[in-house]
Amino acid sequence: MALYSRCGAYRYLLSRRWGPGGMLLYVLLNPSTATEAANDPTIERC
Numbered sequence: 768m769a770l771y772s773r774c775g776a777y778r779y780l781l782s783r784r785w786g787p788g789g790m791l792l793y794v795l796l797n798p799s800t801a802t803e804a805a806n807d808p809t810i811e812r813c
Contacts, residue, residue: 769803781810 770780781801801807 783810 768780768782769778771778778799781799781803795809797809799807799809801810
């Protein structure tokens with residue numbers, strides 16, 4: 768799931784669900800080009 772600004776230039780939320788259970792939060796400082804449909808190298812490393 769992803770949440771974008773109205774103009775689509777900013778992503779406020781990107782989440783993935785792998786299965787039931789607890790949650791994990793990553794706070795990343797570098798910009799990511801991942802979308803709700805496709806990962807980028809930053810997301811692949813997490």
